[in-house]
Amino acid sequence: EAGVTQSPTHLIKTRGQQVTLRCSPISGHTSVYWYQQALGLGLQFLLWYDEGEERNRGNFPPRFSGRQFPNYSSELNVNALELEDSALYLCASSLNIDKEEKLFFGSGTQLSVL
Amino acid sequence: EDQVTQSPEALRLQEGESSSLNCSYTVSGLRGLFWYRQDPGKGPEFLFTLYSAGEEKEKERLKATLTKKESFLHITAPKPEDSATYLCAVQAFNNNDMRFGAGTRLTVKP
Numbered sequence: 001e002a003g004v005t006q007s008p009t010h011l012i013k014t015r016g017q018q019v020t021l022r023c024s025p026i027s028g029h030t031s032v033y034w035y036q037q038a039l040g041l042g043l044q045f046l047l048w049y050d051e052g053e054e055r056n057r058g059n060f061p062p063r064f065s066g067r068q069f070p071n072y073s074s075e076l077n078v079n080a081l082e083l084e085d086s087a088l089y090l091c092a093s094s095l096n097i098d099k100e101e102k103l104f105f106g107s108g109t110q111l112s113v114l
Numbered sequence: 115e116d117q118v119t120q121s122p123e124a125l126r127l128q129e130g131e132s133s134s135l136n137c138s139y140t141v142s143g144l145r146g147l148f149w150y151r152q153d154p155g156k157g158p159e160f161l162f163t164l165y166s167a168g169e170e171k172e173k174e175r176l177k178a179t180l181t182k183k184e185s186f187l188h189i190t191a192p193k194p195e196d197s198a199t200y201l202c203a204v205q206a207f208n209n210n211d212m213r214f215g216a217g218t219r220l221t222v223k224p
Contacts, residue, residue, distance in 0.1 A: 033211065042216035043201065056211050090157050102148060103212060105157030
């Protein structure tokens with residue numbers, strides 16, 4: 001069974017540009033989570049989607065946005081890129097939001113903003 | 115606001131030298147506390163879930179314990195392949211997203 005897949009694996013952008021990251025959850029998983037992991041820092045919660053709806057968002061500016069599609073895949077969009085947006089962006093999926101449910105992570109998209 | 119603090123930030127051990135990693139948390143109604151392992155360039159990999167104070171779980175050389183304020187990840191006789199960053203996360207009843215600590219970077223030297 002395929003795990004969580006993310007694309008692209010690496011991306012280089014310049015300040016002010018826009019970027020879209022993609023995530024496909026494990027088959028049957030309806031919840032998708034996005035995290036930012038800057039160098040030397042822990043995972044910072046960005047967004048949580050379930051059944052196509054945004055359920056919660058972390059303490060990030062509105063230029064970070066996303067969506068979840070009917071097939072439960074998800075996109076993370078970042079507008080007006082800043083140097084400090086350089087980080088590993090991780091997507092995770094889980095099966096059931098009503099129970100204590102572990103997350104399954106993809107390998108991430110490494111974004112570099114120059 | 116939910117908070118997770120891990121210590122130490124980094125830990126260097128000799129092969130076979132046992133030690134413990136700490137995860138202190140504040141959360142309004144703990145649904146679960148999770149431990150993950152992360153290797154460089156990869157996403158975190160699930161290790162354990164603990165639900166209530168007094169609970170313990172073991173997997174090979176790792177043992178996780180939970181109190182009302184903190185969790186410990188005990189590593190017994192570690193091997194070089196145990197080198198990784200270990201992450202702790204909490205999930206609250208009133209908020210299903212998972213909040214992570216900054217992690218402990220473990221290096222085990224042969």
